[in-house]
Amino acid sequence: MEYLNKIGRSRVFGWGAIVVVLVVMCLLPFVLSGGWLSSVTEMLILALAGLAVNLIVGYGGMVTFGHAGLYAVGSYAFALLELSLGVPFAIAMILAPFITAIAGAVVGWFCVRLTSHYFALLTMAFGMIIWAIINSWYSVTNGDNGLFGIPIPEMLKSIPSYYYFTLIVVTVSAIIMKVILSSPYGVILRAIRENSTRVNFLGVNVRNYKWLTFTLSAFFIGIAGALFAGFTNSVFPQFAYWTKSGEFLVVVLLGGMFSFIGPMVGSVLFVFLDKVITAYTVYWPFVLGMILILCTILFRAGIVGFISEKVLRQGDRQ
């Protein structure tokens, strides 16, 4: 009975909300100006990056400071495939995440051998190595000048069309991630976060499991990287810098790392605040810092965690 109740309430409501949000998203190009639509595109891409990072942080229980490195691998793989090898847009878009996944598998192989802050530091070190390579390998990456003029198909050149393209890719990616996290793999991944020793004693090679998670996360952040490169038609070494990793973590923490939609809410808030606050002051990072401090003190489970707790409590009272 309880089980039926659960379906009756949360699930249907959940689907309903998703449909409403998607319909609104589809209508946005008719109401928003180009500038705002670009910001929403940015939100979508950042949301996807946040979801990918949250696979590791929220579900895997490991903090990564190196995902910007992998994000940049996605961007540069996409850009170089198009610019240096003349690969068509669609193929480059498909190959980039796979290349990022391979890079993620290599980096992850080393990182999962460590835990907690050692893990975090090693991811950061790898991220910075990737940054250093991109920044100094002029013959291939054009170093700190970045790469410009990545060709985009005619039909995706307008802001609304690239927005729709991003919306589709991000939605499909999010659905795939949700499916993965609802599978036995997802259940066991959360169990590893809770108590890896016990899972080990239940017959799971925890290290390989984390490695797979790292690789999956790299795949999805590779999609985000490629999307962003296509969005701006250019790539820069800053994509790999550790502050970019910090941005992903902020998105995850702001929205709430214990819920699937947390990073999406976080990214909407992040990009929105960025756009609004920079209009008034150049000290936007200062304001962001204040917001983060408040968030970590007041809403430890992020905005989504805070709201769902309120709703749950309300539900208990009735």
Place this chain on the structure above:
Amino acid sequence: MSEDKCVQPLLEIKGLGISFGGLQAVKDVHFDVYERQLLSIIGPNGAGKTTLFNLLTGHLKPNTGHVIFDGKNITGKSPDQISRMHIGRSFQKTSLFPRISVYENIQVAILTSRGKSLNLFSPARDMYREEVYQVLETVGLKENVNSIAGSLPHGAQRRLEIGITLASRPRVVLLDEPAAGLSPEETESLTQLIQMLARDQQLTIVFIEHDVGVVISISEKIMVLHHGELIANDVPSEIVKNKEVQRVYLGEESIWNS
């Protein structure tokens, strides 16, 4: 009695030993476990009981000796390898998945032991629902199925601890002091649970306990560990008469008499 029925022991421990620096924590321990036996290991605090379990389940690598399971040498294998051979253990210090539901706590153990850990695309929600409820029924936690594991009272957590171990369908169940921290009433019902598992579900169980009173009534055989050495391994009626065991437990005679 089961020894007559079975040709080969399910689990053989031969000369197992480990030392930490100068401390010989477990020393030359020999014993056999036959299928469907209910054995207990007793001994004062620090006798090396948990260390012995850690050696059997791969958490520690022994300096000497072998562990043979079902005719295969499993000495030095990793915990996940040993677990995949269906040796299950519970922990003295409760080891659950605190922030997920009781349902998922049990489900994790079922999923991992049925080779589903690399299934990435089928929804897990209803997988093995029946089995989860069966296990919860066995350990008496059916009402708590949707509770968050960490919010359960201590007694229920101890039962969930055993439930997770049982859910992985082990051929040998090693229970590390399942009654740790329980009230006398809770200990009594837990003892009944263990007895029921051995009798009705025909499980092979080895369990650790420091309270002698708990084990006397239900164990087929009792092993007494003292300073890492097995000083006795016999049926309860003989253990009670054993002079050396009495000496180890000196000062706790009241327990023996009751």
